Amino acid sequence: MQSQQFEDILRSVPLMSPEQVNVLHTTLPLAANTVTSNVQAESRFLERLKFYFDQHPVCVRCRSAHVNRWGSKDGHQRYCCKDCGKTFNAMSGSIAEEDETFFHESHKGDRKLQTPRKRGARSQRKSRHAKTEKKASVPLIPVMVACDRNHHVIDAVLKKVSTEELQSQLEGRILAGSTLCFDAHLAHEHLAEKLSLTAKTLVSSSGERVKEGIYHIQTVNAYHSELKRWINGFFKGVATKYLQRYLGWKRYLKTHMFSIEGFLDQISIHWAYQHIT
Template sequence: MQSQQFEDILRSVPLMSPEQVGVLHKTLPPAANSAKPDAHDESRLLERLKFYFDQHPLCVRCRSTHINRWGTKDGHQRYYCKDCGKTFNAMSGTPLSHLRVREKLDQYVECMNGETTLRPAARQCGVSLDTSFHMRHRLMALVENDSYGQLSGIAEEDETFFHESHKGDRKLQNPRKRGARSQRKSRNTKTEKKASVPLIPVMVACDRNHHVIDAVLKKVSTEELQSQLEGQILAGSTLCFDAHLAHEHLAEKLSLTAKTLVSSSGERVKEGIYHIQTVNAYHSELKRWINGFFKGVATKYLQRYLGWKRYLKTHTFSIEGFLDQTVFHHTN
């Protein structure tokens, strides 16, 4: 191959989509994909992140492009911002910053298929339970806020609720409030309301093309729902929801066509095609995953698990796909 052709290919790599990068990886010979890393080449994920960042480095503090290379440390290229004077590397400001168990990162990505709990993941990767917890949360944080396109066509929106949980909180004064056991109701109806665990509302909106938007809400209100859905649904779409005071003017504020179903009266489908069965099915799947498979998660991490589930729902999980998706979103 001519050197000019090779340089053209190199320049085109940062402009590729995650799908195109995946195809490129598949076309490489086995030796190129399975080469043993040296002492500092700790993972494919970090190497890809560093490669893409090096094409267009930005200051993590002021987003300036006036950047100089500034030596290396622990195998990472460092940079210096001429505008604010900050030094940084490709991982600075990301969930992978200061990661210590770098050589286990690619192996742990295999456990991000949504079907592996912390202890089996720790045994599979040869790390402690505490390290397994931190690696999972670092990887979840990479996709927590990613979005995969606007909702369009017929969209559905509804809320579901999770019991407030303090799972894993060792500083909690009353251990009975920690997790699932706190969901038991008092036998005394007079004290049942006081003894009940607070409910955390979760909004989910989806369309018939498997696009998903979700959020943990402070309360179910028109204003909060509007703030979460603003700009997330394509103009001219139809939004289906049940009869709830918070939904009364929601579609109007979002400039969408509304289809309201009165579930309390047994109305399940309107005009043969409008319903909220897709989003309710997602609620059921989400609750089985969080409350059943994981035996509940701490409320403070609930949004992170929603993002992880959203990723798994909108992608066919693969190691290469996860690597490319996370790198693509954190370097653009």
């Protein structure tokens, strides 16, 4: 992807006509559907991988083929290595990370919220104080992001951070038996159990950044930072009612499927179809 060409397209968005914006909005859901289709295909691939692994199991730690069957858990056959003693299944070693980030609620672009300007200038000190108070009183909107280290991303705007909401967003989208890394939070306490995952909890408030040498949430936190720079920096914030669309747009751009040619093709096809009909 040519970064300069991509930036040129993004800068053109505010200059688009209403018809062009409509084309862009109708194109983005197609992109999200494409990502969903690929995630489903990946799940089928992982299921097949598990089938073939069970035919010829190898220890994920020492690569020894001297293993015994060691019962099953959540429908997955487990094994025990005779050489190093590690127990594992076909999905051991596949790691996902999950964490939440927050955006200030925004009604950007809503003309109904505009109020008449009052006469008289306020002091600079009072203005700064008022802005600070206003920012502190703005509700925070939670956004859940889960990703693996191959940059496959699941995201959602939440009503609140709860086990039930997280489960509804992640259930069926992370293969059972995988390892899930997350920060210590009440909503995470039983999440892995409900999703049949292996939990690796990090207590960030106590300075714990890495667990057992390999488990961390640095990948998802890096994505949080990238997402906030994109939404708050490039777009100067977006209306909360459109936040999910921008999450999908960012997720689409993050995948290897995106190309400048494909993006332009989709816009061109929709634009031509709109004028023909």
